Amino acid sequence: MQILVAIKQVPARDSQLTIAPSGEWIEEDDLAYEINEPDAYALEAALRLREQHGGEVIALCAGPERVLPVIREALAKGADRAIHVAEDHPEAWDTLAWARLLAAAAETENFDLVLTGLQSDDLGWAQTGVVMAELLRLPHATLVIEAAIEDGRVRVKRELEGGWFQHVSMPLPALVTFQSGSIRLRYATLMGIKRARTKPVRRLTAAELGVAPARQLRLRRLHPPRHDKQTTMLTGSAQEQAAQLVEILRHEVRVL
């Protein structure tokens, strides 16, 4: 079983975000980065499927040199090898073009399954994986929390709204996007980290893949969220904040 896992590097969850003077993106200089959380679950699912069925897990990540730590992390956790699509200007690509780039890189491999996260924590489009499926002519399923291989098909458990779930099966090769949670992520072991240094990382470029940057959707301006609601902020020490809140609950909200 050959499994490709498409992973993305995103600003760390607790980053303080500052809008750049251009207004078109955030200041990147002091940012810490990490693997996109749903992609970490896709990687975990891939490693578990390989443990059951054998084969290889190949991590696929596009972006500038700064994405290499995320690739190393995937290798340290157990991916067998990786593809880095080196691209210094992700902002010059919209989702459709970026999916073309990833799909072209995927096509350099013979795979049975492509796994990725259902959305990224930064742009939150929730579409790159599904667009890749369409470009690669693969059947797909999204919002998946479990995947199993049965009779040459992949059978997934999907999350629906309001606490409902559904099983869906598809012929292989297929593409599946994972929701966060429900399975426990492994940590990289010291041995894994050591081994990762010797695992192959194949470097490709957009030019080699014959894909050019393109952008129909244009990010014009970033701005802080608007405050539609009047929020009363309670200040002072923790004691003082608690005391103010109790007064409010008693006299204004009237629930005490």
Place this chain on the structure above:
Amino acid sequence: MSGVLAICEHSAGVWNRMSFETLAAAQQLGRAQGWPVSAVVLGQGTAALAAELAACALDRVYSVEHERLARYTADGFTSALDWLIAHVRPDVVLLPHTYCVRDFAPCLAARAGLSLLSDVTGIRVERGELIFERQLFQGRLNADYSVDGAGRVVVSLQAGAFRADAVEPGSAPIETLTPPLDDTTIRQRPEEPFRESAGELDLGAAELIVAVGRGIREAGNIELVRELAAALGAELAASRPVCDNGWLPIERQVGSSGQTVAPKLYIAIGISGAIQHLVGMKGARTIVAINKDAGAPIFEVADYGIVGDLFEVLPALTELLRPAQA
């Protein structure tokens, strides 16, 4: 007929409420641009649903009927709608940003050769150009997007971005269409939807809710929140990461994948306020947020906010509330 096409979602003949938010958005966009507005419902046996749409101020209602659309599949819906889009050639396709739409809309847009703007929170016209607003970084920043070139685009709308009760009544002709779908079109084999827990706990009826999120850091700390809930006489609830980690059972999860609640008081503790959580609780009458990060989106919906260390604020609050209840 070009213009704007609203794709309406239902489940086994019951409308998803967001469909009407989408219709309202389509009517407003049509008015602003001077465009014809049409709506589509797809499935099997959708005549009654199409008749409901035909009682709205629309130029046309498409009823796309096929036995292979009786149950949702990504391939079936993508093929049928791609075929309809080729027929209608809309400038803008609007959909509700539901779980179902997230599953097929990117595929549909790619097949139709259109870009998809997903999870859009607002549409406005600026100097004759359509500007679409959406959230980035889990709601920490907003962004304005525009579409280059001919500008034909697919747009999915965030829950609550438009008001369902703003749909204008009227009357529209219904056109029933049968898309060309065969056995080879649909590769996914869907099984019956099911629920995991019996759902015996109905948070929807709770008057007071104390909810806890990722900020609580570990299972052992949940006790602090439990004590506050007990002192208040409130139900305990949680955001998704807490239930994913098994710190509280999934039946206590609030948000798009859990329960929707509307209590008198909702205290959100260590919950950043991702949209998936907000949709489940923003109907609460009073919202209190306690979070260490002043930039957390939860403060956007809060009536009262405390920026601080929950490990200091919670014990102080519980202590003050105990005698109040006694």
